[in-house]
Amino acid sequence: MVFAVDWAGVAQQVVAGLSSGGIYAILAVAFVLIYRATGVVNFAQGELAMFSTFVAWTLTQHGFGYWPAFVVTVLASFAGGIALERVVIRPVEKASVLTIAIVTIGLFFIVNGAAFWIWSPEVKSMPNAFSTRPIRIAGVAFSISDLGIIGVSLLAVLVLWLFFRFTKLGLAMRAAALNPESSRLTGIRVSWTIALGWGLATALGAVAGLMAAPPLGSFDQNFMQPILLYAFAGAVLGGIDSALGAVIGSLVLGVFLNLLGTYVSWVGTDLRQAAALAVILGVLLVRPAGLLGTTAVRRV
């Protein structure tokens, strides 16, 4: 039997998978950022991203183009994240990690509810970020939207990496996350680095939401929840220890889920989510540190 593979089709699906994976990656990095800086599991990460997306949507309904709305929303989300941390998280920053996690659960309810309250439950649709025309590369048709999303995702991650590696503030934030006590002795205002971390995470969430919404066609206030699930799965797969692991894991997961959905006919949306759950459980059972993570050395 002649084994003919539709390489063009595979390439298209890989790119589409990287596009979804890119969105998961941004959200995963946002989540990991807060977790590594403060040890807090931010349950509200997805809902905040959703809220930002709705704000952007409102702007587009009032004459803003997609990209102007994008810029305004990301900046506003950055400020909003800082404000949120100062108002809601700071009062409990000395409490146990579990207490703070419960506060983020409360935040989840508030933000989700507020989104339903402010905007009606009927579905919305977002103008396209990129052209919907296909582009031919090496004779294969790819979606410009997919390539655009991949580009934006990689750019966001790159900018973040540059920030943390090469700027004074980024270094201070890394130091504060690693050793808050020593950081204070060096003059770093650890409390503000945490606020900044929340600002960045919320801004990243906004980027993720804004990339995710247009391709969906129509979305409602719950649209980020499955994406958050995939982001968790990607982060676990790559290793929650590092942002790089979260990114690579998310990209791999995106491709995997897409290929699964395309080539295994009985896998529908429901089963995509089940597959993600299976990945989470599987990785945690076999190799909790993920593909790239190192098993943490526990300090006695």
Added chain:
Amino acid sequence: MPLLELRGVAARYGGLQALRGIDLSVDEGEIVAVLGANGAGKTTTLRAISATVKTSGDLVFAGERLPRRPEAVARTGIAHVPEGRGTFTQLSVDENLRLGAHVRRDRAGVKADYDRTLQRFPILAERRGQAAGTLSGGEQQQLALARALMQRPRLLLLDEPSLGLAPRVVADFFAVIAELNEQEGLSVLVVEQNASLALASSARAYVLEVGRVAVAGASAELQRHESVRRSYLGY
């Protein structure tokens, strides 16, 4: 007027009273030692200064009351090298040094100090890109000192620098301190278990006992008095 003055300073950890009202001072350009047994309150004294513990009493630096938050204390010109050195083990040597200068705004000055630091501590220059945690104990102590110096402090607080280090390494370390003190007028308040070493390296010393100053005076005097040495310093 002394550079640093503590009057009636008390501090507690939860239910435990660690300092019960101590009076201490450091003059500009002086090296002062704080001695005593374990649990006497030596580390707590430094922590009181750098505001990493809650205190009551007067803490005055360069004529002004010291702020009660560590980040703010660092900005007044005090560098605290804590017990265990407080190195950022997962960051590189270079990054540790850059963090030392966090409070400074003079880019050119920082660059100059950075170069000078690498000259003064060649081993750090050699291991610039390595993770700080991979350095040996002695090298990490150098790094901790170098990082504190990058702050260009007026007062250096050292907590048990000799801990876990070979005598030769410790001697070199104190030689560097002495040099910094002579050449740049750096004031130093050093907490030490190794009393003889500390007395040999300092101008004055305070001996603490259960959170109070038991004996204070010129280091040379304290070294000579056998009764003091026997009762408080164990040799």
Added chain:
Amino acid sequence: MSRVLRVATGVVIAAAAVALVLVLPHWLSDAKAAELARAGCFFIAIIGLNLVTGYTGQISLGQGALMAVGAYTTAILTADHGFRDLWTIPLAGLVAMAAGFAVGLPARRLSGLYLALATFAFAVAMPALLKRFSSLTGGSQGINLFDQALNRSTGALGHVHVLGRTVATNDFLFYLTWGIGLVLAGAAWLLVRGRIGRAFRAVRDSEVAAASAGINTGFYKTLAFGISGFYAGVGGSLFVLASNWFVSPSTFGFDKSLLLIVGAVVGGLGSLAGMALGALFIQFVPDWAANLSNAPGAPSVFFGAAIVLVMILLPGGLGGLLRRLTEPLTRRL
């Protein structure tokens, strides 16, 4: 406070609680009794959650899924196998306990975020699993025991005859849930004060230290999950009875697990009285929020705000507040 005094206070509080449970239904409307009965189910589940998360330090986002195991055990045994509903309660507890062990065994190697994610995945997967094995579980339709009059000890709309007296159904459910709740709370109280409880706390405070002291941390972590499973199972089983004898996969979605952990922490981990308060919180505050406004999403906002406010103002939870309020009283004794 001296030990004798402390025990005496404990006995007094326990007696007061029992008396309260016995007497309260006289002043309650039928509807309120039903709601309190459901709160009682949460109370039991939250005690279990407190044991595994509060005392052993293992975060569990899957308590709702374990409740589902208990609930479906009761539903299936009663509907398909003709068991008497009340007798399925301990069975539900045991089955859920087994499920708890099944979760706890692999989970003992995980901690912190990893454990949270694993139990989260378990909780999210449960409704999907329930839908998938529809031949057993009735699929998305769920299982309805309303018609199983023969197997139910509780009359549909009427009264229950128990111990020679006639009691309104919802009152009976109230007694049942809170009665079992108090008994199980007492059992938990004993457990916590005994060797197992000390081992749990040792694992929570420092696993490394506990291991060096010869405590088999893996065993105790698994045990904690198992015990919490038992409590969840009993709670879930009672919940079926208290929710018009109906259960479906969406009854115990991830949101229930989330609600339970909120109840446990808001109640104040480490305080049994707090667990009751936490259960009342998650039962009644959402309703109160819905009464404030029924604009879409508004109840959620108020509920979330209530959670945030309680955590900011009372880091020790409601139980912590209770302790602070009663301290001046006990100190004066």
